[in-house]
Amino acid sequence: MRIRVIRDKCQGHARCWAQSPALFELDDEGYILPADIVVPVEQERAAWLGAKSCPERALVIEQDGKE
Amino acid sequence: MPNPAPVPDHVPPDLVRDFSYFTGPGMCPMRGGDPQGALADLHDGPPVFYAPNNTYDGYGTWVFVRAEDQRRVLQDAETFSSHRRIFEKALGYDLPTIPLEIDPPEHGAYRSLLNPLLSPKRVMAMEAANRARAAELIDGLAAKGHCEVMTDFAFPFAVGVFLEFLGLPQSRREEFLGWADKQFHGTPEERGEAIRTVIAFMEELVALRRREPAEDFMTFVVEARVGGRAMTDKEAVGMGALLFVAGLDTVAAAIGFDFRYLAENADAQDRLRADPGGIVLAVEELLRMFPTVLMTRIAACDTEFDGIAIKAGDRISCPSMVANRDPAEFPDPNRIDLARENNRHVAFAYGPHRCLGSHLARRELVIAMEEWLKRIPAFRITPGTAPLTYGGHVFGIEDLRLDWEVG
Numbered sequence: 001m002r003i004r005v006i007r008d009k010c011q012g013h014a015r016c017w018a019q020s021p022a023l024f025e026l027d028d029e030g031y032i033l034p035a036d037i038v039v040p041v042e043q044e045r046a047a048w049l050g051a052k053s054c055p056e057r058a059l060v061i062e063q064d065g066k067e
Numbered sequence: 068m069p070n071p072a073p074v075p076d077h078v079p080p081d082l083v084r085d086f087s088y089f090t091g092p093g094m095c096p097m098r099g100g101d102p103q104g105a106l107a108d109l110h111d112g113p114p115v116f117y118a119p120n121n122t123y124d125g126y127g128t129w130v131f132v133r134a135e136d137q138r139r140v141l142q143d144a145e146t147f148s149s150h151r152r153i154f155e156k157a158l159g160y161d162l163p164t165i166p167l168e169i170d171p172p173e174h175g176a177y178r179s180l181l182n183p184l185l186s187p188k189r190v191m192a193m194e195a196a197n198r199a200r201a202a203e204l205i206d207g208l209a210a211k212g213h214c215e216v217m218t219d220f221a222f223p224f225a226v227g228v229f230l231e232f233l234g235l236p237q238s239r240r241e242e243f244l245g246w247a248d249k250q251f252h253g254t255p256e257e258r259g260e261a262i263r264t265v266i267a268f269m270e271e272l273v274a275l276r277r278r279e280p281a282e283d284f285m286t287f288v289v290e291a292r293v294g295g296r297a298m299t300d301k302e303a304v305g306m307g308a309l310l311f312v313a314g315l316d317t318v319a320a321a322i323g324f325d326f327r328y329l330a331e332n333a334d335a336q337d338r339l340r341a342d343p344g345g346i347v348l349a350v351e352e353l354l355r356m357f358p359t360v361l362m363t364r365i366a367a368c369d370t371e372f373d374g375i376a377i378k379a380g381d382r383i384s385c386p387s388m389v390a391n392r393d394p395a396e397f398p399d400p401n402r403i404d405l406a407r408e409n410n411r412h413v414a415f416a417y418g419p420h421r422c423l424g425s426h427l428a429r430r431e432l433v434i435a436m437e438e439w440l441k442r443i444p445a446f447r448i449t450p451g452t453a454p455l456t457y458g459g460h461v462f463g464i465e466d467l468r469l470d471w472e473v474g
């Protein structure tokens with residue numbers, strides 16, 4: 001599982017970070033780091049919850065290369 | 068209220084609805100009302116409509132009902148500008164409301180400056196002091212067996228946090244509370260006077276911190292550079308005054324709506340007392356159900372939204388309380404589920420103007436509820452009373468009387 005990060009859409013709500021600070025790292029202003037996130041299998045649920053909690057829809061879940 | 072502006076020619080008559088945040092059903096101040104719930108049935112009507120008299124100064128607005136449409140509007144700041152100059156007009160005072168009424172790209176420079184001061188990590192550093200403040204206020208009430216939440220707790224707490232953030236001594240709390248009371252609950256004249264007092268206060272603070280720098284917010288602001296030049300006094304005052312207007316009433320109202328819900332739902336109190344870990348999600352769900360802010364934008368150019376012609380200068384209203392009950396976004400939207408997940412509500416807006424204070428506000432609400440439930444046993448609305456609720460520019464609640472048994 002991968003999370004595609006659409007950095008332009010991130011507005012720093014930090015809802016993803018609230019779900020999993022280790023997976024969703026923020027910069028000093030509170031916006032998500034731009035790189036896509038490769039999710040270890042054991043963290044898939046946390047990643048899914050984090051991505052789903054983004055109010056801006058800046059995080060897209062990709063499973064086997066598909067959305 | 069002033070005479071409404073005429074409906075512009077480009078608005079199709081079938082999209083005009085008799086609707087107002089100020090005078091519509093459930094919007095006027097009333098006892099025991101539910102102003103957010105009163106708007107939920109907008110989802111049964113058209114997704115976009117025109118309300119001819121829908122601002123405090125008599126302007127018409129488009130109203131965007133759906134969450135997805137509000138997201139499109141609020142994310143597109145180029146077409147839908149925030150430069151409404153509400154402050155300027157209300158005060159007859161030329162003061163930029165930074166960053167609320169500034170558009171990108173200038174907006175980004177101010178936000179980059181301010182974001183780190185209220186980032187999630189920075190807010191964590193304020194946690195202990197804010198918690199101690201809440202605990203102290205509630206300890207002062209517990210033995211009385213009753214209180215009026217807004218004046219006895221919500222406002223003193225929010226003002227205390229604000230003073231701490233500004234780096235001002237708590238001894239100024241009473242003075243600030245007086246201004247806040249006039250600013251948010253006064254007559255139009257009192258409001259004007261209160262905000263002018265706040266501006267004068269910020270002007271003094273700016274001058275002081277230019278003379279005598281300290282380790283505090285205003286020193287940081289006056290020493291900061293934006294776009295390669297020094298911050299002007301006017302900009303610094305505009306920021307300080309906006310924080311006062313944006314960060315007190317909103318937090319206090321959210322505490323009020325939260326505590327009212329708990330007072331009316333003894334089982335929810337019991338569950339959260341037994342499992343305080345559930346409070347974080349509960350606060351999110353109550354932010355979804357009882358948000359208070361209307362986002363207003365002005366079309367910067369002629370545009371079209373799903374076939375509807377919008378002309379430059381048209382006002383667009385995105386009520387957070389309506390998007391938050393969109394069945395397309397939230398299953399069973401009118402049901403309160405304190406454990407709701409995927410709760411991407413819009414209480415703090417979408418887009419670049421996302422509430423700068425959202426991380427602090429969230430912690431304030433969580434701390435308030437945690438410390439309250441720890442210290443106050445089962446509480447209810449005092450029999451024979453009902454809180455005063457209202458719609459309008461910022462939805463609110465007042466005179467919320469609670470009682471509990473003292474053991």
Ligand code: HEM
Pocket residue numbers: 165166167168178185309310313314315317318321358359360361362363387413414415416419420421422423424425427428429
């Ligand atoms: C529960 C409490 C709060 C709620 C519901 C709330 C809600 C909002 C909303 C909806 C906006 C966007 C307005 C728009 O786009 O037109 C906003 C902006 C803002 N809020 Fe809050 N707010 C709260 C607390 C705070 C606090 C505690 C602070 C300050 C410490 C604060 C400071 C600001 C500022 C500075 C802006 C302007 C941001 C910008 O335009 O870039 N707010 N708030």
Ligand code: SF4
Pocket residue numbers: 009010011012013014015016017024030031032053054055056057058059
């Ligand atoms: S939840 Fe979305 S908007 Fe918020 S920080 Fe994460 S990616 Fe950015």
